[in-house]
Amino acid sequence: MLSKKTIYALKALIHLAGTPIGHPVLIADLAKDENIPKKFLEFILLSLRKGGLLQSRVGKGGGYTLALPPNKITIGSIVRILEGDIAPVQCLSTTNYARCEECQDEATCGIRLTMADVNVALSNVLDSLTLADMIERSAAARNKIQNVVDYSI
């Protein structure tokens, strides 16, 4: 289950993707528009910037913008930055590996060997989806509803 932090990040990124290029968005505005606690959002945006997904400018006229086009920002990269990892067990993590206290021998641990499949499946789907997909799907759903409404009138 994704944490609130990650959901906030996704909402913020979707918002930023919808603003014209060259127009930085203020933390305060983003917080107000998306109903995210401002100080918490500060921390989230900073993480995303350090993770390479956002650019920021300090001072008057500053704010946040995407560092990449939306179709180059994968959901996987977002989740990895905010949740620390994707792997179902830490002994499978590449970015955050730790030996599992619970098993004697990693090489023959059935849990690990099986969770490796889960890890691959999850990584594949998360890395194949992008911010652009999120926006497209939302728009497509809105269009569909709009058409149904038009017909029914």
Added chain:
Amino acid sequence: MLSKKTIYALKALIHLAGTPIGHPVLIADLAKDENIPKKFLEFILLSLRKGGLLQSRVGKGGGYTLALPPNKITIGSIVRILEGDIAPVQCLSTTNYARCEECQDEATCGIRLTMADVNVALSNVLDSLTLADMIERSAAARNKIQNVVDYSI
């Protein structure tokens, strides 16, 4: 990331799968053999029993046994019992649905529409893997190592 509770459950189930049919295992023995805090394990086994994966008998000669053959116990069912759910957002959960406070309209929420794909991928892999797979893979890995050792002598 799976909680310790779920890892403990997997270890316990693997252990139970390895004991002869008709021989219930005591909580105390399981706790000792697998290095799981006894009281915590009690709670876990009870959850698994209520979830239909284990059978128990009270009193002398009692203990726990699997309620199903290992190839009928999916990893998905285990995770659902211990973690409550698999869905990445609660508004996609079938067993534990809750409306998400963060979105105005579920039908057009880009996060939800995208996470639906993740949910399907995750469910598919978790429901395709079973306790028997865990055991087989562990055995296969042990065999492989054994053979390598034999050759090298």
Added chain:
DNA sequence: GTAAAAATCTATTATTTCTATAGACATAAA
């Protein structure tokens, strides 16, 4: 060069979830 606008940093608190423990209770077998 000074004032205002903005992000950034450090620290702390509050809340929730996860992990673990204790003790009383119920059930079944010998």
Added chain:
DNA sequence: TTTATGTCTATAGAAATAATAGATTTTTAC
């Protein structure tokens, strides 16, 4: 009727998540 066992209720401790506060630095514009 005693002993062995799982079951239940309650609670405590630890860790992670969510949120807040205030001081600091950077940049622009006047």
